[in-house]
Amino acid sequence: MVHPLESLVLRHTRRLPVPDGPAGRGEAAARQFDIALMSAGFKLSTELLERLSGLSGVTVAAIARRALDCVRAMVGDHVRHNPYFRDFPAGVPDTAEFWARCVRQALADDATREGTLAQLNAGAVDLLTLPAYGTPQHSYGDMLGAHEELIAAAGDRVTVLHAGGPAKDEVTALYLALAGSATPLGDDGLRDLRALARYCADGPQPEEIPVRENRAVLNAARIAAGREPLLDTVTDVLRLACALSGGDVTLTAPTRFRSLRRSERRALLAGLDAVVAAAPAKLADVLPYREPFKRLGERLHPHEYPRWPHAADVFAAARGDKQVRTLESRVEELLAAGDAAGAARLLTAAPGKLLRSLDHLLRACRGEDDREAVVAAAERVLPKVSGRVLLSVRDHLRHRTGESDRGRVFVNRRGHAHVAADTRAPLPPEDVRRLAAALDEETRRRLPEPGHLLIDPDILDVALPLSGKAATGGFGVLPRGSLSPVDGELLRFFVHWKQTARRTDYDLSALMLDADYTTDCWLSYTALTQFEGAHSGDITDAPDGASEFIDLRLGAVRGTFVVPLVNIYSGEGFEEAEESFFGFMLREAGQQGRPFEARTVRMKSELRGPGRVALPLVFLRGDDGRWRAKWLHVYLRGTPSANRVEDNRVTVAALVRGVVERDHLTVRHLTGLLAERAAATTLWDGTAVPDGPVTYIGLERPEGLHPDSVVVTPENLRALIPA
Incomplete structure (x- = not known):
């Protein structure tokens, strides 16, 4: 039986789950499957072909149908691509000649002649009013008949599909990898995690869920399964409410909260009450999201549940009826008074915020003593900061010594971008060098011992995926x-x-x-x-x-x-x-x-x-x-x-200039740190692979790797980011 989530495994891992049975003689069906895959630029690995050949032909056919639909959609081959010019790239006319032809055809048509003449007399013609413009004048079949068959070339893409284990095991492994990701997922990743979480709610769970958006998706599945959600901030509760309403768990776009079931309202209010009761200072987290909390309060009716008074405080803070002092406001007071060192000491209670504020703090310093205090405070909190933040700050500092006059490129979480001049004063090079060394040492400490490190050189210039928002869904992205x-x-x-x-x-x-x-x-x-x-x-x-x-x-x-x-x-x-x-x-x-x-x-x-x-x-x-x-x-x-x-x-x-001239932090940086912990490091030349287990990092998984190898490709590149 084909697993309903098999296509997710295939898209994310290039692995095809293979059932244990029924056994049979599926050699012919497997070969036909392989040939069909090759037309889309895919191929079965040797191991996968052998395993499919040992199944019944009916089973192989069922697997093949789903897999072919999946890989064709991955590369855009699931739709009919019919260009306007039938013979493209041959036979494309000069632009003016083509427009003139469309005008002549409009003048020859009784239905459009009068209107076209009126436009010509006025001195301009709207192309969209010409019948021959904007719609192919041939069928898809006509287009296919006008083109010769593609001649095979050595440079054609061949993406190998590898053998996976039983579908349930592969789905669970994918769920754990996405749910426990150290970096945020993109929109497609969150959508897939939502589907996986519903299926895997009663199975093994990740030991840690460092990304809050992922936690919200999992919490929605837990509530649907009748289990307690995992909540430790008021924002976790807001994200969960967004997930239950089918909204944006990243809190970037506003969510229209639906009418919640009584059990859901109780879970959300109880969660808010427990979080604030345990740490009243967390009420300050409400203030950046006042409006969403106000709208959520209208759905939850906290006044109907007097046994959860701390939950009511959350909505009072959102309305402004309860005064709350934020950490950021206290930091700004100290900076306004010229006390950058004091601001850094205060921010040690929030290590991630301290590192993200380093640039601002260093520019606010009034002397060497202040700078020493800020740098020392940052060094002390490094062990408490996520690997993603360590690498993000490391990336940022590389561009803050004033060695380039390039502008700043701002890209928000949804991909909207603009460029502005960089008017900030450069940071002292000695501070940048000291912090960079400390960040590298902490990152190195967290990296695993890779054993034999095998690296495909083509992946070295791939940027580290510090956020899922830095890429889109698709194939080869x-x-x-x-x-x-x-x-x-x-x-x-x-x-x-x-x-x-x-x-x-x-x-x-x-x-x-x-x-x-x-x-x-x-x-x-x-x-x-x-x-x-x-x-x-x-x-x-x-x-x-x-x-x-x-x-x-x-x-x-x-x-x-x-x-x-x-x-x-x-x-x-x-x-x-x-x-x-x-x-x-x-x-x-x-x-x-x-x-x-x-x-x-x-x-x-x-x-x-x-x-x-x-x-x-x-x-x-x-x-x-x-x-x-x-x-x-x-x-x-x-x-x-x-x-x-x-x-x-x-x-x-x-x-384009802003992005091209920016030197991004790449896989090369992390593999350099990994190599210092490796027993051996080899640059793979595309031929034979070592006999024993390796940690392989490359654009595509090669055939023949030892089954105990750790494999990192663009599909799971986030696995390189230390926790």
């Missing part, structure tokens, strides 16, 4: 700031969207920038061809889904940077559309094939952020002439409608 090689002659972007209720027009564009970040040219619906590049044509309505492509010959690009953008011209936002995703493919010259070929897809990223302009990544040419991708995962606010690459290119260039 890396955290913001990561660098990855781009090897191929032809680079093809694609965007696909399907509107929910109203006409929606997304426009795929590519901006080419010079070494100084000035605009060279662009490809878009207003510039269909440039320097051996081609745009597949503008589609303006997507009731059944629509796709646009841009094809580039990298050797012909004059500039240093290629920036793909997705602009919302009209209609639904990225979070309103039923589906929206971006990706890119790499091909060799002469491979032919359809506009979309799953096995050439290197990345597919969900578009689910704020704003009206999406920037998934930037391609940059290095001094060695090789192209690399640097991952952005950001959104610009844009305008409510008619966003175009021509209008936002200055803002895009400034943002």
Whole structure:
């Protein structure tokens, strides 16, 4: 029987759970499964093929159906990609010529002739009024018939699926890994954790749940299962209420609280009462969330439960009826009085806040004695701070010695980004060096002894995933700031969207920038061809889904940077559309094939952020002439409608410069610390792997690793972050 959560395991781990039976002769079905997978760029490992071959053909067929649906969706092959120009990338006309053709066709149509003539007499024609514009004039079958079969090439992507254990064990292991993550999950991760938590509520639980959002998801599942929630702050209770109402447990977006069942109200009020009774100072945590607590109070009716008086204090504090002094206000008083050392001493009661305030405290110091007190206070609390905060502060300090004049890039939790000048005074280099050494020593102390450390060099420039918000859901996606090689002659972007209720027009564009970040040219619906590049044509309505492509010959690009953008011209936002995703493919010259070929897809990223302009990544040419991708995962606010690459290119260039020129903390940093604890360290050359157990860190799990090996790939890269 196929487990209902098997697809989650496959997406997160590239492992396929294999049932113990019934035994049979499934060799033929397993080979057919492997061949079908190869068309999407996947393949069964040798071990997985052997294990499937020992099952019955019926069992293999059931596994194959679910797995094929899953992997095709992972790379965007679950929809029909039909470009406007049937022969794309061949046969794309000059932009002006194409528009003129659309006008001529409108003039030849009795239904549109009069209106088109009126527009021509007025001096401007609205493209959207032309019948031939915005909707493919051919069927999907016609498009397929116009393209030759893709020729296999050595550079085609092959993602190996490995053998997993019984589905129940794999699901439990995934649940424990996500629930106990040391870093916040993205929206997709939280959604998957919610599904897993409902299934695993009565099974093994993680020893620690360091991320509060994860705890909220688990607490909602515990209440549904009739168990007590795990609460130790008033904010935990607020997050739980959001989870029970289907809202945002990160507290970034407002939640509309539903009418709660009496048992849920009792659990929330009892939790608030217990937290405040045990530590009255925690009432101060209410103040940053006054409005949500007020709205929650209207649903909980605390006056009906006099046996929980401390819960009533929470809502009194939210309304302002009960005065509460926060730690932050006391710190600000000391800083206003010039007592940075006193502020640091006070913040030792909240180690995480002390480290996050280090920059502010050091700039507020009035002399060497104050700086010594602040640095010493930070050193004392390091053992009490999470590994994620240690690494975040380490990353921050690397850019605070005044050695660069680059601007500051601000990215909020939802991916909205902007750039501003850095007007802060630099920190003293000696303090930065001392703190960096202390942070590294504490991080090193927490890292495990890896034994034989085996490292794929291609992962060294991947940014550490200090937050799940630094990446989006999808396939082949890396955290913001990561660098990855781009090897191929032809680079093809694609965007696909399907509107929910109203006409929606997304426009795929590519901006080419010079070494100084000035605009060279662009490809878009207003510039269909440039320097051996081609745009597949503008589609303006997507009731059944629509796709646009841009094809580039990298050797012909004059500039240093290629920036793909997705602009919302009209209609639904990225979070309103039923589906929206971006990706890119790499091909060799002469491979032919359809506009979309799953096995050439290197990345597919969900578009689910704020704003009206999406920037998934930037391609940059290095001094060695090789192209690399640097991952952005950001959104610009844009305008409510008619966003175009021509209008936002200055803002895009400034943002790209801020991210490209920032040296992010990468896997290289942690592997360097790990290597100091390793029995041996080897850079893997892509051939044979050692016979014994290893700790492998790389972009993909190689075949043949010892079963007792610890494997870290981008899918579970958060496992590198120490607790």
